[in-house]
Amino acid sequence: MTSPPHGAPDAAIASVAPAAEAMLPTRARRSGRRWTAVVWGAVGVAAVIALWEVYKFLGPAEGVVLGGSDEAGSGFMILPRTHDRAMPHVWDMGARLFEPTSGGETPALWITVVTAGLVTLGIAAVGWIIGVTVGAVLGAAMQRWQLAEWGLLPWIVLSQTVPLIAFAPVVNAIGNQIDRDVAPWPQWLSVALIASYLAFFPVAVGMLRGLGAPDRIHLDLMRTYAAGYWATLFRLRLPAAVPHLLPALRLAAASAVVGAVVAEVSIGMRGGIGRMLIQLAGQASSDPAAPWGPTFGTIGLGLIAAGSIALLGFSLQNYRRGEETA
């Protein structure tokens, strides 16, 4: 900064501030970086496909087995089989999507995958909402009362060590009991609950950290404004928590999808993509390309979930201004 003359310090100060024009190159650079990211993403996907096909081309059809006898399944397989039943071509997987799901007049596989995917996505979304709500309340309570943090946080961490497949049938059983004795309890609600069990964890922790993030000076200021707990929560703590919450919400979304798929499988709910995955995998020896349909569908669900959070982050970008100073 050049020292301004005494008469015109105002203009000098204004010139120190980054003008809108001065910020343009940064923005252009940022969008350039985004394109590079897209290109590298595509290269990554292409590399995986290439690796698959190259190994399928070079690897032995029956794989490589160490110390095996004539008995089937003996020995230790160090390289997988490459014949078409074990490793269908990528283009066969693609073509299979447009063939009937189970022969005859049944709709094309991709339609079934999308339909089942939407069912699972809806359940995962309900699970996400339940999880985020519970996580947010727990996080806020822990931030407000030290005692709540001491009492709850160990249990919250411990809860995530319970395997989902052990826990899912219990929820299902309780759900069935409620359905029989108390009130109608559809099976998908059990699936959503199980999904929320995974989703709430990152939100609770992110909320606890995020609400505690405001600087001392901001808290002092709110105190001088005689702002109470709720005013401070909504005007200061929550906005300041956004940079901590967005990664937590993204993690929760991914967990909700995984939770919903696994829960469908473990409690045997029909209609979702998890069940479809298991069903088609069971027929893989006769129709090897088919289970890849719902597999791609599940990947798609994960991308949609993460993408929705990216959109949410975009709409909240004013609350992330501190992050941009790079």
Added chain:
Amino acid sequence: MTLREPQESTPPQGSTPPEGSVAHAVRAAGVGKTFPTKEGDVVALTGVELEVAAGEFVSLIGPSGCGKSTLLRLIADLDEASTGTLEIFGKPARTARLDQDYGIAFQQSGLLPWRTVAGNIGLPLELHGSGKAERTARVRELIELVGLTEFADRYPDQLSGGMQQRVAIARALASRPRLLLMDEPFGALDEMTREYLQSELTRIASETGAAVVFVTHSIPEAVFLSDRVVVMSPRPGRITDVLPISLGAARTEHLRESPEFFERVTAVREALHGTPVERANER
């Protein structure tokens, strides 16, 4: 403004205007603050006797650890005094805080990064439920007062440090407080911006007629701004001297070059270093 004229007869330990006058912005009697630590109590401040008249500009100056910021935090009711009584406009500090009797600014501007300049200035008004139209008008007025009209919709990260500090001052003035508390608000700024904002502050203070308690460790800054300079000393933090500045109400850039100004600077410096004042007269 007549209020800015300091009393000539000010004794070193606080001025003594007529008893029972409600005109006092701040009145501290025997105020002390002790922080308990593991190694025992630390006396941050002891025996503070200070009165700040309405509309008066008083600076607190002293080395770090002298308790000047602590005293300001006590006045703001961000901390509670351990001993003595502290009254803001005749009320306990807590009541004064709840009544929004003061505005405050710190060394960091403390702007909320997700709010625009206008949004930041309007925050205290928003919290106290003033109507939208009224708020917009007041915010526009304040933005004009600190000369940031073109920057109303900018975000703090798009402003220079000096501009951010001006926003913080505007925000402190939002609810028309009669007392302004400032804790080294220009401490992190470069010298040119600093001198400019000092002039601005004297203008704003006289325009609003608010009393100001200003913490600083810059001697020229204290002299330039103040009606009185309160000199403090550490271990334990206490007031050692109160110097009337008597440079009149008009604080222009010209003043910085005047012999009177340097005389006051020398006086404050000697009070700070504990050298007898007679030495200054001999020189």
